[in-house]
Amino acid sequence: MPFNMQGWEWVILIVLALLIFGGTRLAGAGKNAGRALREFKDETRQIKADDEKAKREKAERDALSQGTPNAPVVDEVVEAEVVEQPEKRDQA
Template structure:
């Protein structure tokens, strides 16, 4: 079995139009094209080398401010008081 011929492709297109409709089929094509474009961009960036990635990471680390250190507080703001049981436990 080889690739579909001209008449088979036309039949497949007609079936796809009947199943999905014109607008949904156009959206599927647009999404597929966008995914292919993003995939090509990512593979091109991987081929360009790791040097660019390391430079970008270094510049990103320089631009982010350090995380604030948590402060310790001795007082309790929100707490629930739990009363001990009123009856003592009986052991058998």
């Protein structure tokens, strides 16, 4: 294996990186990498939650359309305007 490194080889690699880039640059790069990983995890978690919500909603719609007796009740909000009907006059 090409990357079969021992502990002291990692130490040499870190010392060389510190000499080349400096401590502040490496610290900033580590901070940015951590932030990027955190954002990536948050986004993947949100995508999974959205997918699960869409599947749940689809299952509820399918159950309602098939008339399943144990289907969950979904309240629908319908906007309407109340219109009074004119009174019918007796023409006699």
